[in-house]
Amino acid sequence: MKQNSKCDALERLVAQFRDKAIIFTEYKASQEYIRYRLEKAGYRTLAFDGSLSRGQKQYVRHLFQKDAQFLVSTESGGEGLNFQFCNLVVNFDLPWNPMRLEQRIGRVHRLGQTRDVHIYNLITKGTVEEHIMYLLHQKINMFESIIGELDAILLHLNLGSSFESEIMKIFLEHEETEQIRRQLDQLARRILQGRAAVKASSWEGLL
Numbered sequence: 001m002k003q004n005s006k007c008d009a010l011e012r013l014v015a016q017f018r019d020k021a022i023i024f025t026e027y028k029a030s031q032e033y034i035r036y037r038l039e040k041a042g043y044r045t046l047a048f049d050g051s052l053s054r055g056q057k058q059y060v061r062h063l064f065q066k067d068a069q070f071l072v073s074t075e076s077g078g079e080g081l082n083f084q085f086c087n088l089v090v091n092f093d094l095p096w097n098p099m100r101l102e103q104r105i106g107r108v109h110r111l112g113q114t115r116d117v118h119i120y121n122l123i124t125k126g127t128v129e130e131h132i133m134y135l136l137h138q139k140i141n142m143f144e145s146i147i148g149e150l151d152a153i154l155l156h157l158n159l160g161s162s163f164e165s166e167i168m169k170i171f172l173e174h175e176e177t178e179q180i181r182r183q184l185d186q187l188a189r190r191i192l193q194g195r196a197a198v199k200a201s202s203w204e205g206l207l
Helices: 005-014 028-040 054-066 098-106 128-139 142-146 150-157 163-173 177-206
Strands: 021-025 045-048 070-074 088-091 118-121
Touching (some): 005 088, 088 098, 128 142, 128 163, 128 177, 142 150, 150 177
Parallel strands (some): 021 070, 045 070, 088 118
């Protein structure tokens, strides 16, 4: 099997963990490969995805809390249940819409969480992921200040298309990194302006 540098990086990362972690991926094939690699390295893992019934998801959650160290979940698998007993989240790949990323983090960052939540994002340089992380981390500071507010902000922006479509349009219309970054900067400014407007309207409602 070919070498997978991202899984290599994942193994190095989780070797530092002394507690449970949820590893999110977009794809079922990636989920299976991640589990293969981690099981081969001696870790106990569980799979969590949208094909499970509500009862099965509850049972997997129970097994994760009691036994396994890593829960490898697809996007759809992360819906509906909370995991406050876990405070480590690894994003093996990034969704294009930050709302979906926020939903992942929300599985552990909930009422009842008593510890700091640590988020690890695995990014492949020179890919769309790197640009997405530039927008989320460097431009809108999502992981420290925007999280929990995105739903209201994006609703206020009233985008003519979905957030994913806005991102895709940028990548389809521009090839040079500098051009892409300029467009992402503009999108970031719209998001931050939307945040300011939402906050202002919230204050007005209190007066």
